[in-house]
Amino acid sequence: MSLEFPRTLAIFCKVVDNYGDIGICWRLARQFHAEHGIAVTLWVDDLTSFRRIWPAVDTRAAVQDIGGITVRHWAGQDGEFSPADIPDVVIEFFGVDIPPGYIEAMAQCEPRPAWINYEGLSAEEWVEGCHSLPSMHPRLKLTKHFFFPGFTDKTGGLLRERDLVPEREAFQADPAAMAAFLGRFGVTPNEMASLKVSLFCYPHAPVTELFQAWEQGGQAVTCLVPEGVAREKVAAFLNMDPHAGASATRGALTVRVIPFMPQTDYDRLLWACDLNFVRGEDSWVRGQWAARPFIWHIYPQDENLHHVKLRAFLQKYAVNTQSLVDFSLCWNGEREGQMDALWTSLQAELPTIVRRALEWEAQMLENGDLVSNLLNFVRTLR
Ligand code: TRH
Numbered sequence: 001m002s003l004e005f006p007r008t009l010a011i012f013c014k015v016v017d018n019y020g021d022i023g024i025c026w027r028l029a030r031q032f033h034a035e036h037g038i039a040v041t042l043w044v045d046d047l048t049s050f051r052r053i054w055p056a057v058d059t060r061a062a063v064q065d066i067g068g069i070t071v072r073h074w075a076g077q078d079g080e081f082s083p084a085d086i087p088d089v090v091i092e093f094f095g096v097d098i099p100p101g102y103i104e105a106m107a108q109c110e111p112r113p114a115w116i117n118y119e120g121l122s123a124e125e126w127v128e129g130c131h132s133l134p135s136m137h138p139r140l141k142l143t144k145h146f147f148f149p150g151f152t153d154k155t156g157g158l159l160r161e162r163d164l165v166p167e168r169e170a171f172q173a174d175p176a177a178m179a180a181f182l183g184r185f186g187v188t189p190n191e192m193a194s195l196k197v198s199l200f201c202y203p204h205a206p207v208t209e210l211f212q213a214w215e216q217g218g219q220a221v222t223c224l225v226p227e228g229v230a231r232e233k234v235a236a237f238l239n240m241d242p243h244a245g246a247s248a249t250r251g252a253l254t255v256r257v258i259p260f261m262p263q264t265d266y267d268r269l270l271w272a273c274d275l276n277f278v279r280g281e282d283s284w285v286r287g288q289w290a291a292r293p294f295i296w297h298i299y300p301q302d303e304n305l306h307h308v309k310l311r312a313f314l315q316k317y318a319v320n321t322q323s324l325v326d327f328s329l330c331w332n333g334e335r336e337g338q339m340d341a342l343w344t345s346l347q348a349e350l351p352t353i354v355r356r357a358l359e360w361e362a363q364m365l366e367n368g369d370l371v372s373n374l375l376n377f378v379r380t381l382r
Pocket of ligand 1: 014016017018019020021022023025052053054112200226259260261262263264266279280281282299
């Protein structure tokens, strides 16, 4: 265990829906522990969703050790806690309400723990102004600080493990390794020569229109869809139940349903494909670290607020790649458009978008990695 502050840390995670909340919290927990030797406790209320991205999880265990990290099933807001139970750093993910008894115990600690509210990722300008702002507890002698991931050095930066880029570069420099990885999901040598696309989107994406554009297109496309993604539209194309292993070819398009895989394998899927459709937050960030073109399907919010967030990101990312902007706005229902025409323009600009992906990576590397930035920040609070 690290002798340096902080030595202990807890993360509180509530799974609102889908997999991003636990996906991000599990990456955080693993990196704090593996790269900084911190004793980490992850409180999570939904072990079944957790198991989906990490098969080693025991969904019945109240407490379990996974790779040196203590995972506690967060079963409610009750419970008595003492200062001895409180770590050096407490992270509430996406503003979840930590059990009142736990907060009472935090206030009895001398010195107080660092209390972090880990916020969502956005490219909107206001984020820089809110990053690291304090918030005094209305009753107890406690101060919480807001910590925002982001795309500039006036934010917390992006989650990125120390070995992520070198590991990816080694994998992408090894065609046999990529063929072997995709071969596990039935991808044939012929399909390895086609345009390989991974498709991770929400059910309302215009998947049917995209499949039609690919089917009638001039270039062979192999689309890999994790089981459960866009079920109805994939089933319609396959004309069968879209279970893992199912596949069909029509025209220039082959669709293969692949298993929902452990998080580390999902990274390799992004690295082995030529174009990735990603969504939400965590796969969006992994898509940015894959050095490949990606299309982001943003998590829908009321009153189309998500369109503001989408445009803010495209403004920063899709510089001089108008086809990427047009396709993304249509993919997110922000603009009508002919999918076959939008696809033809995007396809023509893919080489430019690959170069943009590498430029963007170099830019994001300059901001440091989020976990190191967060640790440097909490050290300034001590
Ligand atoms: O699952 P998501 O839609 O999660 C969303 C977002 O996090 C959003 O911000 C949040 O508000 C909403 O949930 C409630 O998309 P995201 O963020 O990409 O998370 C998916 C996780 O699933 C990510 O960690 C990668 C992982 N994954 C696997 O481990 N294996 C797989 O096969 C696939 C497809 C994904």
